[in-house]
Amino acid sequence: MxxxxxxxxxxxxxxxxxxxxxxxxxxxxxxxxxxxxxxxxxxxxxxxxxxxxxxxxxxxxxxxxxxxxxxxxxxxGRPDADGAPDRPARETSPGHDCSGPRLGRVGSGEWNLLTDEVSWSDELFLILGRDPESGPLTLDELPSLVHPDDQALLTAMVTDCLIDGKPMDGEFRIIRADGRVRVLHMMGEPILDTDGCTASMWAVLRDISALRHGEQTVRDSHDSLRREDQLARTEHRLVAELHEAVLPAWHGSSYLPRSGPGALDLAARRLPDTAHPATGGHWLDALELPCGESLLTIGELTLRGVAGASSMAMLLGALRGMAVAGIAPGALLGHLNQLLETSEQPALGSALCSRYAPETGTFSWAQAGHPAPLLFRDGTGHALTPPDGVLLGATSGAAYEQAEIQLRPGDLLVLHTDELPRGRVVELAPRIAGTRSARECAQLIVEESDRAERTDAACLMVIRIPG
CATH class of the missing domain: 1.20.58 (Methane Monooxygenase Hydroxylase; Chain G, domain 1)
Known part of the structure; x- marks a missing residue:
């Protein structure tokens, strides 16, 4: 055979x-x-x-x-965050060690109930950490090696085998003479005599400590991933709630002032970062001021998550308050720099702050390490020449210059953060000239931006001068 x-x-x-x-x-x-x-x-x-x-x-x-x-x-791939490990974890004592016998080492033993003879293979002595010169252990002595919590399990397996003739198939832990805890898998059967009575018992034991340790590692990793996913979802929700509470209520497009002739046609888009959905530190804002002018701002912070969203909310609140008080864009950025510098959560930020006066068509603006607006006029586009201004929080007492430009009816401005592909947007000038609204122009830019690789979230504001 x-x-x-x-x-x-x-x-x-x-x-x-x-x-x-x-x-x-x-x-x-x-x-x-x-x-x-x-x-x-x-x-x-x-x-x-x-x-x-x-x-x-x-x-x-x-x-x-x-x-x-x-x-x-x-x-x-990545386990379902709501899933559970395949099997319950078997606890091991603090002394559990995965060194020693290699995975797959198998030993065998036989206990003769008629002659009280016991025979072990050499491998079984190695697995149990017992000196062969000391001889094998009887069934009564075997539990002395077993972990106290598993002794009842082994006793039940052996009893069922000897009395009821049931095969043995189970796991238990042993404590070797060197103090190491090992996990063993035992399979065995009773051997019957001619009268059908149990004459002896044989068993095969395998050291599966490394296997169980590997499974525990997988379970621990799964649990860590699940906790990370839960934290990420919670953070994403909190960031979204902060944005909803702080940023303008208008979504997509709006007009400033809300009514009357000469209102600016506005459209805004936030392009999320799929790798880090809870970016949190970006903002854009449009606010009608008491004097009849419009405040238009955009910016981003280096902080992410809830910290970035909360710092953004603080800066945006201060920015709105100072703008309502009549502070010009350049001076306003200077105050924001001081505020960010003294914040409990140090960070750097880039920002563009501007005001538009509808009576004169004057666009006054200042920037703090931020991309200059793109101006589209008569089918062409280019970036405005930026006034001097360093990143917010980069240095104490920074001064921010201010620039002005006279806008004409039909002009279109694009304010954006760093991740927008400026070169591609400028190349869209002939197509932008054919758009009929700020919203249509913003959609065109977003579609083009989606074709480019972005490593961070981006914000976009399109401003069309009525005419």
Missing amino acids: PSPLFADRPVPGPAEPGTMDALITRTRRLRGDVDAVRRDTEVDDGNTLWRWQRALCDLAVRQLDQLGSHLDQLKA
Whole structure:
């Protein structure tokens, strides 16, 4: 009879290298071959070697099933944040150690109930950390190596095997003489005499400590990912709520002033960063001032998440208050620089602050390390020459120059943050000239920006001068 460790069938051909599907296919084929060997094996209960070999086939099938499950999870990618580990964690003592016997080391033993003889393989002595010169342990002595919490489990397995003739298949922990805690898997059966009574018990034990440690590592990693996902979702929600509470209520497009002739046609868009959805530090704002002018601002902070959103809310509140008080854009940025410099959460920020006077068509603006507005007129586009201004929070006592430009009816300004592809937007000038509203122009720019790679969130404000 052929050895049960080998199948009399051709070895499957090599699968495509480097693909997860190929690994899964090969694992399933191997599992099927080993299972076929196990089913075809004729076991001689009187032959310890054959019993050991059959038990090895059972263990191999079990491990290949686990391997297939792990590969399926790996193919699926990042685990579902709401999912749970595949199996409950088995707690180990603080002394648990995954060094020592390698994964897969297997030993066997037999306990003769009629003669009280006990025989262990050399591997079993190594697994249990026992000196062969001390001899094997009897069934009564064996629990002395077992972890106190698992002694009842082992006793029940052995009792069911000896009294009820049930096969043994379970795991328990041992504490070796060197103090190391190991996890063992034991499989065994009773051997009956001619009268049907239990004459002896045999068992195959395998050290699976490294395997269980690896599974625990996977579970811990899964739990960490789940916690990170929950924190990220919470942070994203808080940032969104702060933006909704602080930024203008108008979405997409609006007019300033709200009514009357000569109102600016405005459109705004926020382009999120898909890798970091809770960016938080970007803002854009349009506010009608008591004097009849319009405040138009845009900016971003280096802080992210809730910290960035809260700092943004603080700056935007201060900016609005100072603008209502009549402070000009250049001086206003100087005050914002001082405010950010003394904040409990140090950060850098870029900003553009401007005012538009409808009576004269004057656009007054200042910038703090921010891209200059793009002006589109008569089918062409270019960036305005920026006045001097350093990043907010970069230095104490910074002064910010102010520039002015006379806008004409039909002119269009684009205010934006760094991540907008300026060159591509300027090239859109002929198509922008054909748009009929700020909203239509903003949509055109967004579509073009989506074709470019962005590494951060971006904000965009389009201002069309009536005419």
